[in-house]
Amino acid sequence: MTKRTRVFLLVSAGVLAAVLATGLAARAAGALGASTPDELAYVPATARMVAYADVREVMNSPFHDRFRQLQNANPNGDSIEARTGIKFERDVDSVLVASMDGPQAGLPKDSALLIARGRFDSARVEALMREQGGEIEQYRGKRIITIKDDAALATLAFAEPGLLLFGARDNVRGALDAKAGAAQTIGANTEFMALVGDVDDGTAWTVAKFDALLSQRGPVPDAVLGQLPPINWLAASGRIDSGLHGMVRADARDEQSAQNLRDVVQGFLSLARLQGSRDPAYRQMLDSVTLNTKGTSVSLSFDVSPAVLDSLNSPGGTLRRR
Amino acid sequence: MFELALGEMLWGRRAVFMAVAAAVPVLLALGLRLAFASGSATIVVNGQHLSPETMFGTAISLLYLRFIVPALGVYYGTSMIADEIEDKTITYLFVRPMRRGAIVLGKYLAYLVCVLAAVLPSAALVFVVMVPLASMGPLVETFVRHLEQIAVGIAAYGAVFVLAGVTFKRPLVGGLIFVFGWEPIAAALPGYVARLTVAHYLQGGIADGIGLVLASIGAVLLAMRTIEQREYVLEQ
Numbered sequence: 001m002t003k004r005t006r007v008f009l010l011v012s013a014g015v016l017a018a019v020l021a022t023g024l025a026a027r028a029a030g031a032l033g034a035s036t037p038d039e040l041a042y043v044p045a046t047a048r049m050v051a052y053a054d055v056r057e058v059m060n061s062p063f064h065d066r067f068r069q070l071q072n073a074n075p076n077g078d079s080i081e082a083r084t085g086i087k088f089e090r091d092v093d094s095v096l097v098a099s100m101d102g103p104q105a106g107l108p109k110d111s112a113l114l115i116a117r118g119r120f121d122s123a124r125v126e127a128l129m130r131e132q133g134g135e136i137e138q139y140r141g142k143r144i145i146t147i148k149d150d151a152a153l154a155t156l157a158f159a160e161p162g163l164l165l166f167g168a169r170d171n172v173r174g175a176l177d178a179k180a181g182a183a184q185t186i187g188a189n190t191e192f193m194a195l196v197g198d199v200d201d202g203t204a205w206t207v208a209k210f211d212a213l214l215s216q217r218g219p220v221p222d223a224v225l226g227q228l229p230p231i232n233w234l235a236a237s238g239r240i241d242s243g244l245h246g247m248v249r250a251d252a253r254d255e256q257s258a259q260n261l262r263d264v265v266q267g268f269l270s271l272a273r274l275q276g277s278r279d280p281a282y283r284q285m286l287d288s289v290t291l292n293t294k295g296t297s298v299s300l301s302f303d304v305s306p307a308v309l310d311s312l313n314s315p316g317g318t319l320r321r322r
Numbered sequence: 323m324f325e326l327a328l329g330e331m332l333w334g335r336r337a338v339f340m341a342v343a344a345a346v347p348v349l350l351a352l353g354l355r356l357a358f359a360s361g362s363a364t365i366v367v368n369g370q371h372l373s374p375e376t377m378f379g380t381a382i383s384l385l386y387l388r389f390i391v392p393a394l395g396v397y398y399g400t401s402m403i404a405d406e407i408e409d410k411t412i413t414y415l416f417v418r419p420m421r422r423g424a425i426v427l428g429k430y431l432a433y434l435v436c437v438l439a440a441v442l443p444s445a446a447l448v449f450v451v452m453v454p455l456a457s458m459g460p461l462v463e464t465f466v467r468h469l470e471q472i473a474v475g476i477a478a479y480g481a482v483f484v485l486a487g488v489t490f491k492r493p494l495v496g497g498l499i500f501v502f503g504w505e506p507i508a509a510a511l512p513g514y515v516a517r518l519t520v521a522h523y524l525q526g527g528i529a530d531g532i533g534l535v536l537a538s539i540g541a542v543l544l545a546m547r548t549i550e551q552r553e554y555v556l557e558q
Contacts (some may be wrong), residue, residue, distance in 0.1 A: 001325050005332055012439035019446035020466070027459035 036193070036200050039096040039115040042165060042175040045184040047113075049099040049208035050196070055118075056093045057203045061240040083147060083154055084166070085128045092118040098186075099208075100171055113167040113175055115159075122158045129156060140176045144169075195235045199247070202237030210234050210250070228264060229257040249299040262293045265300060323420065323428025331398065331436040339397060340437065343390045344444035347381060351451040378452040378461075382468045386445055387524060391472055392505070394437050395479025396497035400487045402429040404494070407554055423546030430484050430542050437476050442469055474531050474538075475524050481538035482520060485545040488552065 037052055081087055088095075096115040126136070126145055134145045144157040146169050155169040157176065165172045177183040186192055192207060199205040210231040233251040238244060252258040273286050288303040331337065354377060403426065406412035415425050449458075449465050479501070486493040505519045516522040523530040523537075 002329060005329055008332060009435070009439055012443045015443035016446050019443075019450050020462075022450065022455075023458050023462035023465060026455055027462045029459060 036196050037094065037096060039094075039117065039163070040187055040196070041185055042115055042159065042179050043096070043098045043113070043186040044100070044174045044178045045186055045188055046100055046174070047098040047186050048211075049206065050096065050186065050192075051098075051204070051206035051208075052094070052096045052200070053204035054094050055088060058240055059089060061203070083129065083132065084125045084156055086116070086118075086120060086125060086164075091120055092116045094118075098171075100174070111168060111171065113165065113171040115163065115165055115175070117163050119162060120158065120164055125156065125164075139173055140180050140182075142176060144172060144176075191233070195233055195249075195251070198249070199235050199237035201239070202247075203240045205235070205237035207233065207235045229253075229260040231257070231261065244304040245301070246304070247299060247301040249297055251297045253296070255296055258293055258296045258298050261298045262291065265291060265298065323415075323425055324432050327402075327429040327432035328436055331432055336397065336401070340394060340440050343394060344440045347385050347390070348444055348447045348451065350385075351378075351381065351448045355451050378449055379464070379468075381448055381452065382445060382472070386441070386468075386472055387475055387521070388506075390441060391475040392479050392501040392520070394441065395476065395483050396494065396501050398433045398437065399480045399483025400493040400497050402426070402433065402484050403487045403549065404492075412554060422549045426484060426488065426546045426549050427542065430480060430545075433480050433484075434477060437480070438473060441472060441476065445469060445472055470531065471524055474534050475520070477538045478520050478524070478534045481541035481545075485541045485548070488545045488549045 039052075040050070043050060086092070094117045098113045098115070100111045100113065126134075126143070129145045129147055130136070132147050134147045136143055136145050138144075139157070142157050142159055144155055146153050146155040153169040155165075155167065155172040157165045157172050159165050159176065159179065165175050167175075174183060178185045195207045196205075199207065210233060230253040231250045232253055234249070235251075236246070236248045238246040250261060252261050269286065269289060269291065273283070285302070285304055290301045292299050292301075331340075403412070406415060416422060445468065446465075449461075453461055483493065483497050486497055490496060505521050508515045508519045509521060520534070523534045
């Protein structure tokens with residue numbers, strides 16, 4: 001065998017081995033959580049809550065109409081469309097929302113950062129924002145456009161082709177800092193990333209510091225929240241196919257708190273079953289609920305079949321009556 | 323015989339076709355990746371944007387399994403013995419102190435090593451270029467399965483056409499008709515007709531793959547037996 005034949009065969013085997021090794025290394029990294037969305041590289045370590053949704057998968061699911069109703073009720077989504085001309089349904093493939101630690105100076109309510117991946121006509125969006133008085137500046141090599149809107153400064157930046165950042169000016173700058181390595185990203189928070197690794201197989205998921213949720217006024221009354229055992233983290237994920245499969249997990253401070261939390265949730269479930277015993281659809285949904293406790297975490301999983309949702313949404317159904 | 327044939331296949335005039343066949347997918351993948359990265363290109367099928375990962379699967383299926391592997395099988399497989407007859411050099415091989423069957427076996431093994439060494443790294447490079455690092459992990463198994471398919475395909479097509487090469491006088495035309503005429507038509511026909519193609523078994527499960535390897539061994543053994551018994555008359 002000539003020398004050049006040997007060299008050719010060695011190079012060929014080397015290329016193959018190198019690619020296989022790279023793939024196996026990527027797979028091993030994936031097992032450690034590297035399969036999480038790339039957008040997390042833009043989320044600073046100060047984030048208290050991160051939520052992700054595969055918009056395209058949701059849009060293509062049989063639950064599309066219900067999602068549209070939900071989106072219409074979301075003033076933030078409308079706000080983005082009004083300011084930028086970007087239509088969620090048409091332009092966005094996935095969206096990640098991060099809520100930052102504490103209010104920004106001068107921005108008491110708008111502390112969220114939205115990272116959307118999709119197809120955006122950057123020239124058109126930029127022109128629309130300029131029409132509304134938007135100012136363009138350069139930051140870390142990216143063009144960012146800022147609009148003064150009431151008390152807030154809404155800023156948009158095209159961080160990569162097909163990836164935009166939208167939110168308060170400081171948050172968008174913070175995201176670009178994080179990506180550039182000038183600030184720590186949420187990836188450094190191993191506790192947070194472990195939870196993300198547990199839920200990121202869902203069509204939509206969220207991980208939050210529980211106190212971050214408490215600081216936002218939600219549908220749960222303060223009196224109820226005050227009775228809850230101490231919780232550190234809350235994670236939820238939902239998978240949408242022909243039905244909806246959801247999981248909510250709370251990590252309590254210690255095992256005793258987890259047990260107390262389980263009892264509280266069990267009590268609520270019993271109450272709900274009592275209330276909904278006459279409604280077959282409601283009862284069917286409650287029957288699918290499973291409550292588990294493992295160490296300090298309490299998880300509640302449920303399945304909602306399309307038939308159950310249709311029944312709940314039908315005239316005379318539970319949702320209609322409400 | 324193996325070393326002589328390997329040198330001829332790697333550095334002879336026929337190597338140009340193999341080099342082009344191995345390089346074109348890599349260049350195409352590079353172009354597509356650059357277009358995707360710059361945002362200047364998107365491919366939409368039924369309203370769904372094709373990801374680079376999907377494009378990789380399509381490249382393997384359409385480019386390698388449907389075109390490159392069968393084409394290289396026909397090109398090298400039919401020429402192994404037919405070229406020696408056409409060039410009237412087979413006499414020199416037959417007078418060497420070795421069995422005639424060893425000529426076929428040596429040339430077939432040289433073909434396997436030569437084509438595998440060119441095509442598998444090419445497919446590997448396409449994988450690296452088209453699939454982002456973050457998406458590679460979950461796709462490694464699929465990638466390895468594709469490499470297996472390509473390797474089995476190279477072995478099977480080579481064996482079929484080396485048998486054709488020792489049996490028929492003008493095997494290249496028949497081989498091209500089989501690969502690019504019969505196989506696509508049979509795959510589209512209903513019923514069991516598709517089972518009369520190599521492609522059908524290539525896209526099957528592990529049992530089909532093992533069956534194809536065994537059939538390839540059988541075809542090579544049959545080719546060795548045929549060349550032992552057949553009398554070749556060189557045209558003047």
